[in-house]
Amino acid sequence: MTRRPFIRSLLRAFTGTASTLAAAALLTGPASAQSAFSPAILVNDSAVSYYELDQRARLLAIMNAPGDPGKLAREQLIDDRLKLQAARLTGIAATDEGIQNGLDNFAARINMNIDDLVQALSGEGIDEETLRDFIISNITWSGVVQSRFGGNAQVSEEEIDRAIAQNSGSGGVRVLLNEIIIPLTPQNQRQVLSLAEQLSELTSFESFENAARTYSAAATKAEGGRVDWMNVTNLPAELRPVVTALRPGEVSRPLPLPNAVALFQLRDVAETGRSTPTYSAVDYMKYYLPGGRTEENLAKANELAGSLDRCDDLFAIAQxxxxxILVRETQAPNEIPQDVALELAKLDDNEASYNLTTADGQNLILLMLCGRTAQLAEEISREDVAQALRNQRLESYANSYLSQLRAQARIIEK
Structure with missing residues (x-):
């Protein structure tokens, strides 16, 4: 097998696990002066060597995933150590049979057997042990999540009925939410994740709204995080089961967003009595105002939002x-960045907002919803829906638990 077809196949195989894999680049700089087996990172006294970073880099670099490759490689290996430590405390270990099945299944996803995959990776300078370590981490973490949260992931028949109605458009459901959005940076990560865990335990509307006024960076901060009524089908797909599983007054687990963490409290839920479609595509525009969230930009954005009748009007503004400066996107709902998707969920056609900035804060974004394309109804299996709800619930628990482990860990990076 030549190198390029192999890389293309491997990229396709990794597409389904982008949330658990991160791209990495080969180590350069200070690491070159260290022994390959010197500790590069200590995670609760468990070492990650420069050799492991280099190997993970070689494995993940061929994926061409977005983001800073060096930082992503380190983050992935820190998470692996935390997962394995949690597995040991829970008494869970991967069996030889489980590891082999994991390797075989991984290879089968790119239409290879494991021997050919190992040989192809070797040609890229990647040891078999690097792939095994990745498989072991995922197997043991899955066991930890099932052991700790499997009993909490069961779904009722009513939840399945509601999910089918919401996703097929056979019934309309609206929700009234409060939100807290807290910016996340490498410097404040531990403090913010720890705070978010505490806020997720709030039980009253008053306490949540006070917390929103204190900690939230969303435009709803002054109103205690209050968001107007919205159709559940407008929400990002991964957020729907989280919201619909809440009872009035309950708060979601902390949810990761690009450069932020979000919490939602359900205030009320209502049946509309009419069908509400799900959507196959969302058409929207982003107009960037350089300078970020300045008073001048906010005033300009407010003026523009009040004067625009339809999306095409922005072309004249940006002439x-x-x-x-002006970007138009038509994307499937699951392709839209989650912070943008959440903001779009609050908008009607040809309505604009200016609550978001770019990740670096250098541009204020005037976001305008141009339209949504309804999805044709398809027959939905109750068991498929139930399994999807269970998986989404487990993933939410897993992400929250991993964030908690990170917040409590002693991590020293060389």
Whole structure:
């Protein structure tokens, strides 16, 4: 097998696990002066060597995943150590049979047997042990999550009925939410995740709204995080089961967003009595105001939002400006960045908001919803829906638990 077809196949195989894999680049700089087996990171006294970072880099670099490759490689290996430590405390270990099945299944996803995959990886300078370590981490973590949260992931027949109605458009459901959005940076990560865990335990509307006024960076901060009524089908798909599983007054687990963490409290839920479609595509525009969230930009964005009748009006506004100032996107709901998707969920067609900035804060974003394309109804299996709800619930528990482990861990990076 030549190198390029192998890389293309491997990229396709990794697409389904993008949330658990991160791209990495080969180590450079200070690491080159260290022994390959010197500790690069200590995670609760468990070492990650420069050799492991280099190997993970070689494995993940061929994926061409977005983001800073060096940082992502380190984050992935820190998470692996925390997962394995949690597994040991729970008394869970991967069996030889389980590891072999994991390797075989992984290879089968790219239409290879494990021997050919190991040989192809070797040609890229990647040891078999690197792939085995990745498989072991995922197997043991799955066992930890099932052991700790499996009993809490059961879904009722009523929840299945509601999910089918919400996702097929056979019944309309609206929700009234409170939100807290807290910015997340490498410097404040531990403090923010720890705070988010505490806020998720709030039980009253008053306490949540006070917390929103204190900690939230969303535009709803001054109103205690209050969001107007919205159709559940407008929400990002991964958020729907989280919201619909809540009872009035309950708060979601902390949910990761790009550069932020979010919590939602359900205030009320209502049946609309009419069908509400799900959507196959969302058409929206982003107009960037350089300078970020300045008073001048906020005033300009407010003026524009009040004067625009439809999305095409933005083309006239952006005339004679650099092309990158105005971006139009038509994406499937699951392709939209979650912070953008949440903001779009609050908008009607040809309505605009200016609550978001780019990740670096250098541009204020005037976001405008142009329209949604309804999805044709398909027959839905109750068992498929139930399994999807269980998996989403387990994933939410797993992400929250991993965030908690990170917040409590002693992590020293060389």
């Amino acid at each position: 004679d400006q650099p092309a990158e």
